[in-house]
Amino acid sequence: xxxxxxxxxxxxxxxxLDWLVDRRHCxxxxxxxxxxxxxxINQALQDxxxxxxxxxxxxxxxxxxxxxxxxxxxxxxxEAATKNLFGRYSSQRMKDWQEVxxxxxxxxxxxxxxxxxxxxxxxxEIPALRKQMSRCQQLVGESERRAExxxxxxxxxxxxxxxxxxxxxINGDNIRKELQALVRDIPSLLxxxxxxxxxxxxxxxxxxACVSFVCESxxxxxxxxxxxxxxxxxxxxxxxxVGEAPEKVERPEIEEEEISEPAAEGDIDWGDxxxxxxxxxxxxxxxxxxxxxxxxxxxxQDSEIVGGDGxxxxxxxxxxxxxxxxxxxxxDVPAGVARGSDALSILENTETRNQFVDxxxxxxxxxxxxxxxLDGETDIVAVTQFQTAPPVLHGQTRxxxxxxxxxxxxxxxxxxxVRMRHLFLILAxxxxxxxxxxxxxxxxxxxxxxxxxxxxxxxxxxxxxEERQSVEPKLLLIQERSRELQAQIEADLSRRYNNRPxxxxxxxx
Numbered sequence: 001x002x003x004x005x006x007x008x009x010x011x012x013x014x015x016x017l018d019w020l021v022d023r024r025h026c027x028x029x030x031x032x033x034x035x036x037x038x039x040x041i042n043q044a045l046q047d048x049x050x051x052x053x054x055x056x057x058x059x060x061x062x063x064x065x066x067x068x069x070x071x072x073x074x075x076x077x078x079e080a081a082t083k084n085l086f087g088r089y090s091s092q093r094m095k096d097w098q099e100v101x102x103x104x105x106x107x108x109x110x111x112x113x114x115x116x117x118x119x120x121x122x123x124x125e126i127p128a129l130r131k132q133m134s135r136c137q138q139l140v141g142e143s144e145r146r147a148e149x150x151x152x153x154x155x156x157x158x159x160x161x162x163x164x165x166x167x168x169x170i171n172g173d174n175i176r177k178e179l180q181a182l183v184r185d186i187p188s189l190l191x192x193x194x195x196x197x198x199x200x201x202x203x204x205x206x207x208x209a210c211v212s213f214v215c216e217s218x219x220x221x222x223x224x225x226x227x228x229x230x231x232x233x234x235x236x237x238x239x240x241x242v243g244e245a246p247e248k249v250e251r252p253e254i255e256e257e258e259i260s261e262p263a264a265e266g267d268i269d270w271g272d273x274x275x276x277x278x279x280x281x282x283x284x285x286x287x288x289x290x291x292x293x294x295x296x297x298x299x300x301q302d303s304e305i306v307g308g309d310g311x312x313x314x315x316x317x318x319x320x321x322x323x324x325x326x327x328x329x330x331x332d333v334p335a336g337v338a339r340g341s342d343a344l345s346i347l348e349n350t351e352t353r354n355q356f357v358d359x360x361x362x363x364x365x366x367x368x369x370x371x372x373x374l375d376g377e378t379d380i381v382a383v384t385q386f387q388t389a390p391p392v393l394h395g396q397t398r399x400x401x402x403x404x405x406x407x408x409x410x411x412x413x414x415x416x417x418v419r420m421r422h423l424f425l426i427l428a429x430x431x432x433x434x435x436x437x438x439x440x441x442x443x444x445x446x447x448x449x450x451x452x453x454x455x456x457x458x459x460x461x462x463x464x465x466e467e468r469q470s471v472e473p474k475l476l477l478i479q480e481r482s483r484e485l486q487a488q489i490e491a492d493l494s495r496r497y498n499n500r501p502x503x504x505x506x507x508x509x
Contacts, residue, residue: 008501009493013122016115016489016504020108025496030112037103037113041068044096049078064117065101065110066488072097114489121482122507129475136468143461150454157447164440169419175437179426186423190347193414194234197226200363200411203404204230207366209392225352226359234345237352238338247336251343350428353415360412367405374398483509 011019020026027033041063048054054074057067072094079091104110162172170178204227211222228240238246346352375398414420425432486504493502 005498005500008503009497010503010505011493013119013504013506016119017112020111020115025493026108026112026115030107030109033103033106033109034113037100037109040096040100040103044093044100047093047096049075049093051078062117064114064485065104066114066485068097068100068104072101111489111492114485118482118485118489118504118507121478121485122509125478126475126482126508129471129478133468133471133475136464136471139464140461140468143457143464147454147457147461150450150457154447154450154454157443157450161440161443161447164443167418168422168436172440175440176433179433179436182423183427186348186427187345189414189420189423190345191234193347193411194229194345196407196411197229197233198231199407200226200230200404202400203363203367203408206370206392206396206404207363209390210366210370213390213393223359223363225346225355226363229346229356234347236338236342237344237346237349238342240346240352241342246338246342248338249343250337250339347415348427350424353424357412357415360408360415364405364408364412367401367408370396371398371401371405374401479509482507 021028045058051074054071057063057070075091075094075097079094104113165172165175168179169182172178204223208222225240229235232239236246236249238249341349347356374396422436426436486507486509490502490504494500
């Protein structure tokens, strides 16, 4: 019997109410009596003395039978003056709380309620608070990660912005004005290219000699524009076309567009887009044509021009010469006057510039093939049919050909690099300036939006951390009160079984 007395009674917490009802420690319909008791407690709480321990008992948890026992013990001290000779209290406070205890003790109603409170705390309230804290902690981590990603994206957009500005050769302080100012540099750059073309003389002489010897054709038919620029520099189209310098040059005046004010903060200034509506996306802007379903770029379309930043611009390059020719169609130009397209230099005019680059590439291919012949096992001039070739063909060495090829490739690179392509597009199409300006502003705007989004994620993380910190004390308090209630129930049941140990298992406290 002594061994059995020391064996603990293990009760699964989730089955506590069923266990109490099965062992008839409380009535089956204990809930119906609890409602009456709660009404009595609410009435009794309306008149309570100022006592710190009572305030502590009533804060942060649902009042139960064991709380009522402590309140009565406290009232025995505060209401001692109302005790009569028979040991009864005349105080209404004491009477109310003694009545509450009597109702609780009837059929052990308090055991049913306390068991229900413990099960609810263990199965629902504590897990819910833990889940809320875990969710807040996850949100804090996610907010930190998202904020960092947004800052990285903003830094990437700004880097791309300044990289694009560097490719265009501008600082990015005033995009439109700086892009339009680049056009002023074009004539001096092209004049320098035309002056450096004089160094092509040995390469052109070699090419013409080879063409004349192999094809037996007139040297004047080969590389005509290249020969002209090599001798006369970047002269006017009139001089190239007519054969003599003009008496008067009337260059077209290019009116710079009025520079609009930058867009206000929070908005992207898309200018006058006609029927196009700007629909803001999360980090960009999607342009839609509300009329025909297509974006109208004002006739700028067709040919694909890929910038150095990998962006494809659908722009039809319309040269100033072509525009001027259309405008002045039918107008008589006096003799000796270079007007319109004729007033432009050879390298300014799109058509003649393209021909100049084509002839440079033709010369480059020739020199590359000649160099391969020199590097081969058999020298090309040693072939039988070259025995009677002119001395200029025999006297070429590898060093000379490499030097000539270097000059040709340098000129090609200077006319076809990314910056020069942008300059030619700016000169040929005024709308190109608008599109580049919009693109760069959009990148800068995206960076600003990502920075604001990062700040929003930081604030969201702070709010989640504050919520977690506010929930944690509630969880600790409920866990503490639940452990107290568990110990009180175990002690009460233990007394009913001759102080045999009782253990409520599965609480997770």
